[in-house]
Amino acid sequence: MTTRDAVTVAGIDCGTNSIRLKIASVDADGVHEIVPRMLRVIRLGQDVDKTHRFAPEALDRAYAAAREFAGVLAQHPVDGIRFVATSATRDAANRQEFEDAMQRILGVVPEVIPGTEEAALSFLGATGVVRRADLKPPYLVVDLGGGSTELVLGGDGVELPATSVKAGYSMNIGSVRMTERHLCDDPPTQEQIDAAIADIDAHIEEAAETVDLGATRTIIGVSGTVTTMTALAMGLKVYDHAKVDGRRIAFDQAYEVDDRFLRMSRAERSTYKTIHPGRVDVVGGGALVWNRVLANVGAATAARGGEPLDSFIASEHGLLDGIVLDYGRRLLAVR
Structure with a gap:
């Protein structure tokens, strides 16, 4: 639950090799974990450098992880979810299929962020502690x-x-x-x-x-x-x-x-x-x-x-x- 000076949020980071989920309370003092980081290696970027498309088996692995995350989120109500997708998704011509499926499973549209924003968020996370x-x-x-x-x-x-x-x-x-x-x-x-x-x-x-x-x-x-x-x-x-x-x-x-x-x-x-x-x-x-x-x-x-x-x-x-x-x-x- 949240108070006026705190919010409970979930973050999802979907990269080329792995997908991660973290649920935490955020207030003026920083981040306080509710569900520590969960990581699943899905190799979403399998062959993307060569084909510029997500492989069907890579998408299947991503969807399986997302369903697992959805089960965890059902047990921990949050004020909001931010799903960020990075390098492999930026390069994949069939990323719409991925985005639509993730929205159905998790109820949130993945944000395919540019490398500059990814860099800034990484810096914020690393230096915030x-x-x-x-x-x-x-x-x-x-x-x-x-x-x-x-x-x-x-x-x-x-x-x-x-x-x-x-x-x-x-x-x-x-x-x-x-x-x-x-x-x-x-x-x-x-x-x-x-x-x-x-x-x-x-x-x-x-x-x-x-x-x-x-x-x-x-x-x-x-x-x-x-x-x-x-x-x-x-x-x-x-x-x-x-x-x-x-x-x-x-x-x-x-x-x-x-x-x-x-x-x-x-x-x-x-x-x-x-x-x-x-x-x-x-x-x-x-x-x-x-x-x-x-x-x-x-x-x-x-x-x-x-x-x-x-x-x-x-x-x-x-x-x-x-x-x-x-x-x-x-x-x-x-x-």
């Missing part, structure tokens, strides 16, 4: 998804608040897209890896024309790829949200783990319970994107001659948190 004194602004939030990766730089805390967006850019590279486009063999060949690196670096170079990567003093990495690779770098035998959230990892440690899992066969990756089964085949592609983002940002900061940037912070808070917080605030504003 920043409390640590050792996290120096400007923050660069990196949301590494299945189909796209957002780079969002905030203010310096002086001329612009640290939690305000200064610049953002959405790149059409991600774990699923890079795996399907380049890393076709199992394990991938060096030639395929080199082609993927060239593709990724070209996108980062383009992004750097908009986002001043050299100004970064703290990298905050969000999404399943980043948190999974962080858990592996920590040596966790099973995934633990509490242990991963807020963990600082050195670049050198990340590079070693990213490269090792990139070059593994899928069968070998599947023996690691830390990796969600739905990520086993694409986590290597995601790790390569993450590796190149860290390397490029590190080089850009070094070129400035300032304090060396040699580590990042992993966060469990990103786009979904931003959707919930932003929507809740907007509902509060009109009450």
Whole structure:
């Protein structure tokens, strides 16, 4: 139930690889979970990079997850639902079929948001929980998804608040897209890896024309790829949200783990319970994107001659948190 100074909202984030639901109360102090994040790996973006259409089996997986979410929502009345769809849906010619079916199942029309809005919401979610004194602004939030990766730089805390967006850019590279486009063999060949690196670096170079990567003093990495690779770098035998959230990892440690899992066969990756089964085949592609983002940002900061940037912070808070917080605030504003 809600009071005059709080609202209960549900946020749904439907990306290229997974769909997530979160139900929370939002007030002046922030977000208070009612139903913690639910995640289902649906691979909605299966072959979208090649066909520009949703595959029938991918839609079936998405609808099954939506029906499950509808059952949860029936038990937790909310003041409103915001359903956000991102990279794969932006690219799919048959997205109307998807949107119509989701409206029938959940009673809400998916909003296919542009990459710029996705970037801003990811930044809001990631920085909305920043409390640590050792996290120096400007923050660069990196949301590494299945189909796209957002780079969002905030203010310096002086001329612009640290939690305000200064610049953002959405790149059409991600774990699923890079795996399907380049890393076709199992394990991938060096030639395929080199082609993927060239593709990724070209996108980062383009992004750097908009986002001043050299100004970064703290990298905050969000999404399943980043948190999974962080858990592996920590040596966790099973995934633990509490242990991963807020963990600082050195670049050198990340590079070693990213490269090792990139070059593994899928069968070998599947023996690691830390990796969600739905990520086993694409986590290597995601790790390569993450590796190149860290390397490029590190080089850009070094070129400035300032304090060396040699580590990042992993966060469990990103786009979904931003959707919930932003929507809740907007509902509060009109009450």
